[in-house]
Amino acid sequence: GQSLEQPSEVTAVEGAIVQINCTYQTSGFYGLSWYQQHDGGAPTFLSYNALDGLEETGRFSSFLSRSDSYGYLLLQELQMKDSASYFCAVRDRFTGGGNKLTFGTGTQLKVEL
Amino acid sequence: DTAVSQTPKYLVTQMGNDKSIKCEQNLGHDTMYWYKQDSKKFLKIMFSYNNKELIINETVPNRFSPKSPDKAHLNLHINSLELGDSAVYFCASSQDSGHYEQYFGPGTRLTVT
Numbered sequence: 001g002q003s004l005e006q007p008s009e010v011t012a013v014e015g016a017i018v019q020i021n022c023t024y025q026t027s028g029f030y031g032l033s034w035y036q037q038h039d040g041g042a043p044t045f046l047s048y049n050a051l052d053g054l055e056e057t058g059r060f061s062s063f064l065s066r067s068d069s070y071g072y073l074l075l076q077e078l079q080m081k082d083s084a085s086y087f088c089a090v091r092d093r094f095t096g097g098g099n100k101l102t103f104g105t106g107t108q109l110k111v112e113l
Numbered sequence: 114d115t116a117v118s119q120t121p122k123y124l125v126t127q128m129g130n131d132k133s134i135k136c137e138q139n140l141g142h143d144t145m146y147w148y149k150q151d152s153k154k155f156l157k158i159m160f161s162y163n164n165k166e167l168i169i170n171e172t173v174p175n176r177f178s179p180k181s182p183d184k185a186h187l188n189l190h191i192n193s194l195e196l197g198d199s200a201v202y203f204c205a206s207s208q209d210s211g212h213y214e215q216y217f218g219p220g221t222r223l224t225v226t
Contacts, residue, residue, distance in 0.1 A: 043203070043217045
């Protein structure tokens with residue numbers, strides 16, 4: 001089966017840089033996604049890595065190492081509005097022939113002044 | 114314009130009742146999903162439909178029955194509700210079953226008393 005591990009909670013100050021790690025175990029791996037969810041809100045897509053390396057989108061970057069089954073989300077110039085839960089999710093093969101997302105347990109990021 | 118909408122937003126009901134949640138997407142996507150998020154924020158896929166056909170059916174009690182009348186709609190009917198069904202249910206859609214970016218609805222918070 002699949003399993004994903006990420007830290008349950010991370011705290012950082014406004015303006016800082018924070019890295020949220022994700023390790024995974026799965027078969028039929030296609031790629032790693034990151035989603036953000038504010039309290040009471042819906043998950044929203046942040047980034048996707050199918051190949052090794054760094055993808056940058058504004059203040060957020062995501063990294064993948066397929067050989068290490070590891071990825072991370074890097075948030076720069078932290079703002080108070082970045083306080084939210086961040087989920088990594090593997091896109092992998094489903095036994096029925098399609099593919100699906102399996103989510104990690106989420107990392108609660110608290111940004112302080 | 115709301116991309117993925119769900120009704121109702123809140124649902125409070127008693128054990129043993131039957132209830133339905135409706136979902137609609139106006140993105141022209143082919144694939145729709147139901148996820149369950151429990152009190153610990155663990156987000157798990159339940160079902161997926163592609164062009165009205167069921168393609169993912171995770172280990173879900175058969176009290177849960179999805180229905181897709183057309184590719185823009187995916188409803189979830191739950192029979193004989195149990196306390197453990199209390200959760201937030203999210204509908205989502207993606208361009209097709211192989212696309213990595215999923216768009217989530219606002220969620221339906223179901224409370225079973």
